Amino acid sequence: MSAESHADLLMATPFWIPEADLGVRCLACSRECRISEGQTGFCRTRVNKEGRLQRPYEGFLSALADDPIEKKPLYHFFPGSRVLSIGGWGCNFTCPWCQNHPISQNLPRQREQRSTSPKELVNQALEEGFQCLAFTYNEPTVAIEFVLQTFCLAKSEGLRTVLVTNGSMGARGARALAPYLDAVNVDLKGFNAEKLRQVVQGDLGAVLASIETFRSEEIWTEVTTLVVPGFNDDAQELRQTADWLAGIGRSTVWHLTAFHPDYHYQKFGPTPVSTLEQAREHGREAGLHFVYLGNVPGESSNTACPKCGFTLVERDEGRVRITENFHGLCPACQNRAAGRWA
Ligand code: SF4
Structure with missing residues (x-):
């Protein structure tokens, strides 16, 4: 076929x-x-x-951009590479702080837009020299058929495929996507099921099941938690999140990113750096090898070998430098670093 x-x-x-x-x-x-x-x-x-x-809005794009893979964020998946980033419309969560609310909580005005096909997207990626294509910005699960078709064509042309998601597809959707997917970043918005349901209308069980399924299907998986004051910045909850992530694998990459007031959630200021540092400490205590802070000016987000501490990848204000002769094995101690490396 x-x-x-x-x-x-x-x-x-x-x-x-x-x-x-x-x-x-x-x-x-x-x-x-x-x-x-x-x-x-x-x-x-x-x-x-x-x-x-x-699916009347299928193929209507809200954004199409050339992004560094680090912006997804994916730090252990071909660092320094570029990705054709595709955004659609709509979401199945209702995060009151959503920084992409103009596209996640709205629908396109069809008369003003032209619908795009999976083939056109793959052709554009190839013509513009991309090696990777990502569905990101809004929640791709609401257009899972379109994502699957695009990824299938992309894989047949040798492109890598990436998904940035809230994990709402659960185990069933994750299994459907897995044959056509190389890497995923799942937004784990919190670890309190009741709060998650009340505030963002999300199902914690489904999110955790998607992460476990992606990992068991050997899709490269990184996890992001936006630390939101007054919602998920409780030390105990962050500790539980860290413990769960370490439980599925100490090499699970965890991004802790700073919140800035946006949309309907203006009652708190930005996440204090000390809160993020404390959360990173929980991650380290839980045994996670790779915990990164995001949206923190001046913060180093280098990747170090978990065994000997040798720097494998340096990231500095958008610049990425991969240590010479690093292709997955630490040049200093030969330990294998978890991830997909060139
Ligand atoms: S099940 Fe999910 S994707 Fe389907 S209509 Fe409901 S919110 Fe949208």
């Missing part, structure tokens, strides 16, 4: 099932919305029309 036929089949894979009285149940994310005729699901991007789930 050609890559295009394979991709078409994926596009046709129904992430929904029919229900009684012309209703449908969407299976794209763990929310599993039951959608009545003429209504949309929680994310508003998926519609029931005459008993079939339709």
Whole structure:
């Protein structure tokens, strides 16, 4: 079967099932919305029309950009490389601090936009010399069929594929994506299931299941926690997160990033650096080998060999320098560093 036929089949894979009285149940994310005729699901991007789930905003892009892979963030996946970053519309969470709320909480005005196809995106990546393509900026799970088709075509052309997600696809979606996916960054927004449900309308169990599934499918997986004052900056919660991550593998990369007031969440100032440093300490105490701070001016985010401390990758204000002769084995002690290296 050609890559295009394979991709078409994926596009046709129904992430929904029919229900009684012309209703449908969407299976794209763990929310599993039951959608009545003429209504949309929680994310508003998926519609029931005459008993079939339709995706009227598919292929409408909110952004298409040339990014460093470090911006995803992925620090252990071909550092210093560039990625064609694709953004769509909509989200299935409701984070009140969302820095991308103009695209995550809104839909495109179709008349003003042209829809793009997976083939066009892959061709653009190839023509512009990218080796990697990423779905990022909004939540890609709400367009999982389009993501799958694009990734399938991208893999057939030798491109690497990356997903930046809130993990809401759970184990089922993660398994569906895994054959076409090289690396993922999952946003683990907190470790208190009740708060997560109330504040961002997320399902902690599904997020954790997606992380475990990506890892067990050998997809390179990094995890990000935006440390939000008043929401998830409690020491005990951060310690629990660190312990869980260390439990699935001490080589799990954990990014702790600073919050800045945005959107509906203005009652607190930016995350104090001391809170992030304390969280990093929890990570180290839990046994994690790689914990990085993000959005902190002047903060070093070098990668050091966990065995001997030798610097493997230096990152400094957007510049990335990979130590000579480092291709995965520490040049000083020959220890293998977890990640995908050139
Ligand atoms: S992708 Fe959207 S419609 Fe489907 S289950 Fe999730 S929130 Fe509901």
